[in-house]
Amino acid sequence: MIDAGLCLSCQHALLRPTNRGTTYLRCALAATDDRFAKYPRLPVTDCAGFEPGRSLQ
Ligand code: SF4
Incomplete structure (x- = not known):
């Protein structure tokens, strides 16, 4: 797993695996807030939408 910064422990992060064997990290907040x-470009080190409480590691 690459260093995704804050996204790794954020409740809004979703992992999207592809059929090519790579995995994208999608921010669910993007659907409702532009x-x-x-x-997001990783690693995210500062984010107004960050909400801890999840671990993707
Ligand atoms: S809100 Fe910020 S920290 Fe959370 S998943 Fe989206 S970009 Fe990452």
Whole structure:
């Protein structure tokens, strides 16, 4: 797993595996708030939408 920064422990992060064997990290907040990128550039070190409580590691 690459270092995704805050996204790794954020409740809004979703993992999207592809059939090519790679995995994208999608931000669920992007669907309703255009301040957030659908596929954030990682690692995210500062984010207004960050909500801890989940671990993707
Ligand atoms: S809200 Fe921020 S920290 Fe959380 S998944 Fe989206 S980009 Fe990552």
